[in-house]
Amino acid sequence: MYKTGKIAMWNESRMEAVYERPVNLSSFFHPATFLSVFKQDFARRKNTAMDDLRLKSSWRHTPGDGVITITNLLIEGALFEGSNITDCHANSDSINVAPDCHLSWVNENKGENDKAIKLPLYETNTREDILAYLNVENNFRENNKWIQAGVAFYVTC
Template identity: 30%
Template sequence: MEYCRTVVAKALAIEGHWARCQQPGGGGLLDGSGGAGPLELSSVFHPGTFLNALRQQSARTLGCSMDMLKPVTSWDAAKLKAAAGSAPVALLGGMIMQGATFDGSRMAAVAAEAPAFRAVPPMSLAWLPKDAPFAYATYMEAPLYMTSERAKLLAKVQLPVSGPEEMDAWVLAGLSLFLTQ
């Protein structure tokens, strides 16, 4: 029964995204504006396949091979959209974080009595040429897993940090992002 509920929920979510994209002025999934709302990767049947399809579309748009691209993430959609140029940008939401709290610009330590998993704001992702700069001058790469079991790594996302000391502290805290608990 749980499998059937999940399939129906994912089908309804995809249908909802499709309907919003079809509305006049609704925006698309890959325009970076979030006009259709952020796409929750957990609502996609195969999130890894979606990310790879975005990579393929980016390679076609930029006229290069997929091997020449790297994922670049930002919590400032306008900043990434400007850096991406013609490359498609996806606004992804519904992720949770373990090991810290994040408001879109700064990370903070989790209080002892706080829940282990915290929601994070929607993130913009684009596949850009390997020589393109990242969205943040100083950043750390945190793993994005399918579930909290950390069995399937989807991507590494960049999070802003103030320097190496802060990055080391978050690595020791086991900072990770997940699509579902």
């Protein structure tokens, strides 16, 4: 019932309304379709080819044209401290709520952040369907540590 109510609300609004308030991807039956529509809309508005775009993620508020805020993501295997990831504590849960993530699209040829690691965003904690890869700032020397820890984001458990 929750998802059908959300769909009815989305059908009545225009795409620009998406950029105005946080989006909870778990309210969609197919979050990958929403991300694809977001990319198509961005490419159309910027008059650029979809193949030339790559997803940019930020954990700091970055208002701007074509930025959406994703809320209620879950992270497993690490904790957030500001916009960086840190080790889980002995008494912390293995899955925690991540801060809001701000997504936009940029041209493929723009430079990448050397101090960021790309972590997968899965639809569920079964880790079957990857929706995207999200950049998270960290010490680049620790990338292998986070990969070995299996750090990942989920839309729902």
